[in-house]
Amino acid sequence: MGIYTKTGDFGKTGLLDGTRVYKSDIRIQAYGTADELVAAIALARSFNSREYISDILKKVEEELFLLASELAAPKPDILKNKITQEHIDWLEKRIDEIMAKTSLKNDFIVPGPYNSSASIHLARTVARRAERQAVKLDLETPVRSEILVYLNRLSDLLFALAKYQEEEETVKQAMEKIKIDTGMGRGPHSMTLDAAKAVIQAAEQRAMEIGVPMVISVVDKGGHLIALHRMDGALLASVEISINKAYTSVAFRLPTSALDTLARPEGELFGVNTLNDGRYVTFGGGVPVFYGNDVIGAIGVSGGTVQEDEKVAKAGLKIITEGS
Numbered sequence: 001m002g003i004y005t006k007t008g009d010f011g012k013t014g015l016l017d018g019t020r021v022y023k024s025d026i027r028i029q030a031y032g033t034a035d036e037l038v039a040a041i042a043l044a045r046s047f048n049s050r051e052y053i054s055d056i057l058k059k060v061e062e063e064l065f066l067l068a069s070e071l072a073a074p075k076p077d078i079l080k081n082k083i084t085q086e087h088i089d090w091l092e093k094r095i096d097e098i099m100a101k102t103s104l105k106n107d108f109i110v111p112g113p114y115n116s117s118a119s120i121h122l123a124r125t126v127a128r129r130a131e132r133q134a135v136k137l138d139l140e141t142p143v144r145s146e147i148l149v150y151l152n153r154l155s156d157l158l159f160a161l162a163k164y165q166e167e168e169e170t171v172k173q174a175m176e177k178i179k180i181d182t183g184m185g186r187g188p189h190s191m192t193l194d195a196a197k198a199v200i201q202a203a204e205q206r207a208m209e210i211g212v213p214m215v216i217s218v219v220d221k222g223g224h225l226i227a228l229h230r231m232d233g234a235l236l237a238s239v240e241i242s243i244n245k246a247y248t249s250v251a252f253r254l255p256t257s258a259l260d261t262l263a264r265p266e267g268e269l270f271g272v273n274t275l276n277d278g279r280y281v282t283f284g285g286g287v288p289v290f291y292g293n294d295v296i297g298a299i300g301v302s303g304g305t306v307q308e309d310e311k312v313a314k315a316g317l318k319i320i321t322e323g324s
Contacts, residue, residue, distance in 0.1 A: 016073040030137045031071035033130040038064045040126045041158075044119035050168065052209060053161060056094055060154065063087055067147060071134065076144070083150050091153040098160040101208050102167055114169040117162045124158035127151060168205075191220045191289060191297030195320060196227040199299055203316035207231060207303070214303030214312055217242040221296050223250040231303070238302035244279050245286030245309075246300030251276075253295050257284035257310060285309030287317050 007013075012020045013028060021028065038061050045057040067083050070076045131151035137143055196218035207214045213233035218226045225243060245256050252259065262269040263282040273282045284306040289297045301313040 016069065017075055017078065019074060026133070026137050026140060027071065027074070030130070030133040031068040033126065033133045034064055034068035034071060037123065037126045037130050038068075040119075040123040044116075044123045047116040047119045048165060049116075050165075053165060056157075056161065059090075060157070063150075067150060070144070070147060071137070074141070082144070083146050085146060088146065088149050088153055091150070091157050095153070095157050095160050097208075098157075098164045101205055102160070102163050114166065116169060117165040120158055120162035120165060124155050124162060127155040127158055131155065191218065191226055193226055196297075198319050199316040200227060200229045202319040203299070203301060203312045204229060204231060206315035207301075207308075207312045210304070210308055210311065212304040212308050212312075214301055214309070215239050215242040216312070216316065217246045217300040218316075219243070219246040219250055219298050219300070221250060221294075223247040223298075226297070234303045241281065241302035242285070242300040244300065245281045245302060245313075246298040247279055247286075248281045249286035249288040249298035249300065250295055251280070253288055255284065255288065255310075256281050256286035256300075257306070260284070285313055287313045289317060289320055 008023070011022055011024075013023050014020055015027065041057050041061050041064075045054050045061075048054055048057070063083065066079075066081055070079055070082055073079055076082065131148065134143055134148055134151055138148065199218050200216050203214075203216045207216075213231040215228065215230045215234045215238040217228045217239075220226055223246070225246075228239065228243065230239060248256050248259070259269065259272065259280070259282040261267055263272050264270060272280050281300075285302055286298060286300045287310075288295045289299065299313050299316045301309045301316070303309065304312070
């Protein structure tokens with residue numbers, strides 16, 4: 001079966017109720033722009049490797065099919081599923097989450113130079129045009145307010161996502177520069193303050209994503225503190241615990257989670273947590289940073305459950321080992 005029907009060869013196309021209208025009709029322009037927006041968001045998603053961003057964009061794509069269907073229906077009552085206030089609330093919640101993670105706040109920025117963020121900015125401009133087309137249609141025939149509000153919030157979400165992705169790429173590029181400047185790609189080197197700052201930023205972003213305030217510590221290969229960051233609301237006790245987790249990981253060249261089994265009564269290191277004035281931590285949240293077989297430092301995280309601490313520590317480690 002061919003994909004061409006020849007029914008549109010004379011400049012007309014069909015709406016959902018079967019009505020034939022010219023392809024220049026304002027309703028066609030409205031849902032056609034929504035379709036263009038789906039494609040632009042799909043392109044942006046292909047440039048983004050972060051699961052958090054990709055999941056948001058994919059959900060938006062699916063919701064835009066509902067929106068376009070309604071714009072293509074002169075009598076939307078025939079549709080079972082529509083854009084609702086619940087969809088709008090979800091967009092607003094994502095906007096608030098993302099803006100809490102970015103330091104750019106409400107400043108206007110020049111898009112680029114990264115494909116990942118520039119493609120989201122491109123989608124944002126298409127969202128604005130889709131909104132204008134929907135407003136133009138509303139001037140001729142009523143469009144539900146939820147459609148107009150959704151498109152308005154969507155462009156705000158895309159703006160926030162672009163700024164967030166811009167910062168992510170900036171950190172990634174800075175980390176690559178650190179690797180070059182410090183020779184991390186050529187041989188063993190000590191953890192630097194710049195590298196520690198990049199670790200903390202990546203770890204803090206992960207902590208924000210799971211919604212737990214934490215303390216993040218970075219030490220050098222001798223276990224000496226390089227940098228510590230206490231998020232608002234993090235427990236005071238987590239300061240010392242996070243430092244000791246990092247110290248333990250350097251001392252044993254192991255993640256602190258690996259000591260859990262070893263420190264049990266039947267384990268080879270039973271009682272190790274009582275040594276060195278109790279500095280050795282035997283539960284998860286500390287990870288060593290290796291270059292080859294050499295430890296160049298470690299990361300310690302405290303404030304959540306053991307599993308949450310480990311997730312945040314690994315996010316900080318990833319910026320060193322993979323640069324993203």
